[in-house]
Amino acid sequence: MAEERTVAVPSSWMTPSGRYGRAVARACDIAIALVVLVAAQYYSAEYDMVLGALMGLCLLARRRFPGTVLGLVLALSAVQLVLHDVPDLLLASAPASYDVAVLFAMMSVVHHSRTAWMPYFAGAAVLLATATGAVGVPGLGIGQFADLHTLLIFWGLTLTVWLTAFALHTRRLYAESQSARAWHVEREQEQRVRLAAARERAEIARELHDVVAHSLAVMILQADGAESVLRKSPDMARSALKTIAATGRDAIDDMHRIVRVLREGNPDSADGGPPRRLVTLDEIQVVAERGRAAGLSVDVSVEVGEGRLSPAEEMTVFRIVQECLTNVLRHAGAGAGVGIRLHEERGTLLISVVDDGAGTLCGRGVGGHSGGNGLVGMRERVELAGGSFEAGPRLGSGWQVRASIPTGTK
Structure with missing residues (x-):
């Protein structure tokens, strides 16, 4: 209405x-x-x-x-x-x-x-x-x-009054139109602010989900593994504890950055605070190594020219791979094999993450409509970058995620 x-x-x-x-x-x-x-x-x-x-x-x-x-x-x-x-x-x-x-x-x-x-x-x-x-x-x-002379005087007076009133009428209509235009501009500005706030909230929600879900999944699996090998293999337990500590530090850094965004509205404007941690494609090797430490068999292939992706695109790719590994850890667990492939083809970056589900048959729906906030967040990231996204079970066992993102030079 x-x-x-x-x-x-x-x-x-x-x-x-x-x-x-x-x-x-x-x-x-x-x-x-x-x-x-x-x-x-x-x-x-x-x-x-x-x-x-x-x-x-x-x-x-x-x-x-x-x-x-x-x-x-x-x-x-x-x-x-x-x-x-x-x-x-x-x-x-x-x-x-x-x-x-x-x-x-x-x-x-x-x-x-x-x-x-x-x-x-x-x-x-x-x-x-x-x-x-x-x-x-x-x-x-x-x-x-x-007489005629008096009639002309009457007409002149009438026309003078009419023109004066018409000028005031025109001015009033102009003032009303300007006021209406200003009101509509204000409403449009408020709408843009609300949309921007909604986009920012969605972005922060995705960041929180990625940071918390991945970090906790890795830390929980590492803690379980450390507990099981604490007596038999102290070196493996020590390595798991180091992975937990490194994952926790990275999660705290990301949480601090998100809190600064919520508090100040600009992640780069915090005086005296640590600078924003730039995420690059090299971080994929880090999360892959943590996945291996958690018991996954991770194979990474990155065939992307240096400087072909902007920082935002690299962040998108990293978060997609991170979320995929998190889902493998949560649903397939240790022993699953994961293949990560990134390659550029005709100005489009193709992302493929496929796991074998540790041999467990998967009965989930195809297309990424099942699942939680992780798949929704990945889809939103890819669509914001102007690409396409699809996720679903493989024939037999496992899960596959495929995405394509238009590339741009930094």
Whole structure:
């Protein structure tokens, strides 16, 4: 459902807004009505005060019903002319200064009407009414009350008021359009900020998952292995403990970096803090070695030219391989064989990680739709890089992950 909103006109001394603006507008309406009423007091005809009072009363509603007010004021002016031409009786004066109510009513139509044709109709109606009164309409009992020179003066005054009101009307519409445009720009900016925040939260969630899941999986397997060989092979236990310590230190460094992003919004802006650890393709050998230490048989083949990947692309590749090894450790366990192959073909980096599942048949669905946040995170990383991703079980046993990412030179 579309949201409805009233766009406010920018405040100024000419266009006050809010409660103050409504009070000023009401005071102006009352002042205009009093001007017409006071003007009617200078005439001594029997119905001048009545006509002036009725015109002033109509003008109180000029903002809400401008077209209706103009019609009523013109009708009262016609009654004024008819009463003026009654023989041997002084019932109304014509023309009279309180006829300025016609100009006020016309100005209200031009300035406050929301219909495009109403300002022109109001100007034409007043000009025609003035001409009719100047020429006279015998059939209606209206006689001629002005010559050509007076008619031109009336028309000049009418056009001046109309042009002034039209200029104010145009300015108001322009101010409203600018305010509406500013509001839409602000809404778009807020939407962009929300989308950026959502992307950042998703990125942080992926980073947390990669760091915590992989590090804990390696540390748990190494700790279990160290416990089982502690008495029989102290050297192997010592090596496992070293791997646990190194994995924990790297995880702490990554966690510190993520916390700095959450706290400061910029991973490179922490004063006095350690610099951001750049992840390159060389880190794949590190995680592969840790996988071997955990009991996996890992074969790595990297056929990518130096400088062909940007830091972001190298980070994406590393996180995909890291997550794949984590999944092998969690689901296949020690004894599984993993083949990691990275090669570039026609400007596209192809990533293939295949494991044998330690000989265990896999019944999961194909396509990477099963599984937890790991597969979702890998898919999101690849899609953000403009590539394609697929994951699923192999025939027989094991799991395979394949991804392609367009390459770019650093």
